[in-house]
Amino acid sequence: MRHRMGGKKLGRPTAHRLLMLRGMATDFLKHERIETTDVKAKEVRKIAEKVVTLGKKGGLHNRRKALAILTDESVVKKVFDDIGSRYVDRNGGYTRITKIGNRKGDGAEVSVLEFV
Numbered sequence: 001m002r003h004r005m006g007g008k009k010l011g012r013p014t015a016h017r018l019l020m021l022r023g024m025a026t027d028f029l030k031h032e033r034i035e036t037t038d039v040k041a042k043e044v045r046k047i048a049e050k051v052v053t054l055g056k057k058g059g060l061h062n063r064r065k066a067l068a069i070l071t072d073e074s075v076v077k078k079v080f081d082d083i084g085s086r087y088v089d090r091n092g093g094y095t096r097i098t099k100i101g102n103r104k105g106d107g108a109e110v111s112v113l114e115f116v
Contacts, residue, residue, distance in 0.1 A: 007046075008039055021047055026070045028113055029079055038099060038109040045095050045113060052094050055084025083115075090116075 010017050021040075025047040028034040036044070051069055054062040058080060066076045087094050098112045 008043055010039065010043070022069060022071055025051065026072050026075050029070065029083065030072065030075045032083075033112065033114040035100070035110060035112050037103075038097070038111045041097050041111040041113040045097065048113075049092065049094055051079055052083055052087060053092070055079040056088060058084065 010020075012020065021043055024034065024036065024040065024044045028044055028048050029051065034041075034044070047069060051066050054066045063076060063080060066079060067073065070076055070079075094115060096114055096116050098114070100110050100112055102108065103110050
C-alpha cells in the first residue's frame with residue numbers, strides 16, 4: 001500500500017533525486033525564480049516553503065536545519081535576513097507556479113516557480 005508516501009521519484013535513484021532537489025531549491029532561493037518542468041517545480045516548492053518557514057522563525061537551531069537542506073551558506077543568510085522577514089505576516093503559500101507551455105525537445109510541461 002502507498003499510504004502516506006509523499007513525493008515523486010522523478011526517474012532517479014534516491015540520492016540523486018534528493019541532491020538534485022536540494023540544489024534546485026538552493027538556486028530558487030538564490031535567484032527567486034526558476035524555470036523547470038511542472039513536476040520538479042511542485043517538488044522544489046515543498047522544500048523551499050519549508051526553508052522559508054524556518055527563516056521566518058529565526059534562531060540558531062532553525063538556521064542549522066536550513067543549512068542541512070540547502071547547499072550554500074550565503075543562501076541561508078539571505079533566507080533568514082531578507083526572505084523570512086518579507087513573509088512574516090503570511091501563513092504559508094509563499095510561491096507561485098505558472099505553466100508556460102511545453103518544451104520543444106521532449107514536449108514536457110515547463111513551469112516557472114517564483115515568489116508571490
